[in-house]
Amino acid sequence: MLRPTRGQSNARSLVILIVLAIVLTVWQHRARSGQGSGESRRSFPERVAVGLVWPLERGLAVAGSAARQTASSLARAHDLAARCARLEKENEELRAQQLRLIDALVENQRLKKTLGFSVEQPPPAMAARVVSINFSLGRKRLTIAAPPGRKLEVGNIVRTAAGLVGRVAAVTGSGQRGEVFLLIDAEHAVAGRVALRSRDQGMVNVAPQPVNRPDLLVMTKIIGRSDVREGDMILTSGLGEVYPAGIPIGVVTRVERSAAGTVDLRAYIRPAVDFEHLEWVLVERHGR
Numbered sequence: 054m055l056r057p058t059r060g061q062s063n064a065r066s067l068v069i070l071i072v073l074a075i076v077l078t079v080w081q082h083r084a085r086s087g088q089g090s091g092e093s094r095r096s097f098p099e100r101v102a103v104g105l106v107w108p109l110e111r112g113l114a115v116a117g118s119a120a121r122q123t124a125s126s127l128a129r130a131h132d133l134a135a136r137c138a139r140l141e142k143e144n145e146e147l148r149a150q151q152l153r154l155i156d157a158l159v160e161n162q163r164l165k166k167t168l169g170f171s172v173e174q175p176p177p178a179m180a181a182r183v184v185s186i187n188f189s190l191g192r193k194r195l196t197i198a199a200p201p202g203r204k205l206e207v208g209n210i211v212r213t214a215a216g217l218v219g220r221v222a223a224v225t226g227s228g229q230r231g232e233v234f235l236l237i238d239a240e241h242a243v244a245g246r247v248a249l250r251s252r253d254q255g256m257v258n259v260a261p262q263p264v265n266r267p268d269l270l271v272m273t274k275i276i277g278r279s280d281v282r283e284g285d286m287i288l289t290s291g292l293g294e295v296y297p298a299g300i301p302i303g304v305v306t307r308v309e310r311s312a313a314g315t316v317d318l319r320a321y322i323r324p325a326v327d328f329e330h331l332e333w334v335l336v337e338r339h340g341r
Contacts, residue, residue, distance in 0.1 A: 144249075180336075181197040181333070183195055183196070211336055213333075213335060215326050244291070253281050287304070297339055
């Protein structure tokens with residue numbers, strides 16, 4: 054059996070002394086850096102206990118934060134589920150109303166045919182080309198041209214697939230050209246309502262100074278205690294019979310309420326239509 058030589062024993066002793074010196078140096082440095090605080094007054098066993106407990110405290114803190122985030126996510130999920138349920142219920146109600154209206158229309162046409170009245174069909178919508186744009190400080194108008202063989206009429210509704218543009222205010226050239234009174238004109242106003250959720254109603258026109266920005270609308274004179282919120286879609290309500298109901302006007306971007314309550318309310322709206330890049334519009338006859 055081989056025994057360690059004297060040189061090997063001396064080397065091992067030297068390594069042990071170096072390790073002990075490093076440990077003592079680190080311990081003294083920590084003791085000095087902790088002077089003036091509570092750590093310097095702790096004994097070595099206390100510091101050891103604190104070092105052992107710290108990972109447990111950290112783990113509990115992380116677990117608590119994760120639990121709070123999970124609870125918040127569950128609350129949001131519950132709120133979204135409730136909103137989805139309300140929207141589904143309102144959608145079913147709208148479908149039922151649509152079916153009742155279709156039944157009434159069919160019955161009306163049947164009675165007219167039985168009594169000998171002619172059943173008039175509204176003319177189909179036509180696509181009109183935008184030929185000029187006249188945007189001044191407050192006046193916002195378009196000139197559109199009817200397709201060959203078709204004529205424009207005063208009061209025609211002008212829209213796009215996105216939403217309401219305005220209405221024809223004047224015609225020239227035997228109805229071949231029409232001047233469109235735009236939704237963003239300073240003198241324009243339209244009755245609007247909130248889609249689906251609250252059905253709040255009010256008047257929509259161009260936002261006044263100093264909050265006026267390009268193509269920014271505002272809904273005021275809202276009836277009753279309103280629940281208008283950011284992100285709500287605003288549609289034409291059909292009141293006043295200027296526009297049919299259900300045409301998109303825009304989306305609410307900001308709501309201002311008075312300190313007195315929710316009755317005095319202003320809802321700022323971003324129009325659904327990009328008025329600065331119109332090339333073609335859809336023209337429909339309304340109320341005939």
